[in-house]
Amino acid sequence: MVRSLEGKHPLYYEAILQLREVLPDVIDFVTQEIKRVKIPITKISKVKNGWDYYVIDNQFTKSLGKKLQQKFGGQLLTTASLHTQLKGKEVYRVTVLFRGVDFKKNDIVTYHGEEYAVTGMNKNISLQHVKTKKKIHLRYTEAKRIKLC
Numbered sequence: 001m002v003r004s005l006e007g008k009h010p011l012y013y014e015a016i017l018q019l020r021e022v023l024p025d026v027i028d029f030v031t032q033e034i035k036r037v038k039i040p041i042t043k044i045s046k047v048k049n050g051w052d053y054y055v056i057d058n059q060f061t062k063s064l065g066k067k068l069q070q071k072f073g074g075q076l077l078t079t080a081s082l083h084t085q086l087k088g089k090e091v092y093r094v095t096v097l098f099r100g101v102d103f104k105k106n107d108i109v110t111y112h113g114e115e116y117a118v119t120g121m122n123k124n125i126s127l128q129h130v131k132t133k134k135k136i137h138l139r140y141t142e143a144k145r146i147k148l149c
Helices: 024-037 058-072 140-145
Strands: 015-020 041-047 050-055 075-086 089-099 108-111 114-121 125-129 135-138
Touching: 015 024, 015 058, 024 050, 024 058, 050 058, 058 075, 058 089, 125 140, 135 140
Parallel strands: 015 089
Antiparallel strands: 015 050, 041 050, 075 089, 108 114, 114 125, 125 135
C-alpha cells in the first residue's frame, strides 16, 4: 500500500481505475473520494467511452470500485497481473473496471417485453415482475437488454 510518490518515478502507479459509460455523478464521486483520502493520481486519460485513472494505491482503488457499485450499481470487474518482484515479494498491478448502467434501484424497466422493478444492484441485477411479483436475478452482461420505461 503506497500513499506517496516519495522515491518513486513520477508516473508510478499500482492500479488503473477504468470508468466506462458512466454518468457525471460517478466522475464527481470519484474526484471527491480521491481528494478526501489524498491519494496521488499520476495520470488521468480520456478514452473512447470513459476515463482511466492511474492510482498509486491498489487497495484504495479496489475499495473505491466496491463503493461505486454499492452507491450507483453497475458492473465491477477486478483483475490483477504480476508486475515485478521487489525484495522477493511479488508486486501486482490491479485493474478495476466499473461499467455504469442506464437504470438505478427502484426504477421500472422492461426486460423481454415485461415490466419489472429493479430491487437490487450488487453482483447481479435483481428484478421483480410488476404484476406477478416473481423475482429474477441477471448478470450485468444482460444489462443491455434491460430498458428504462
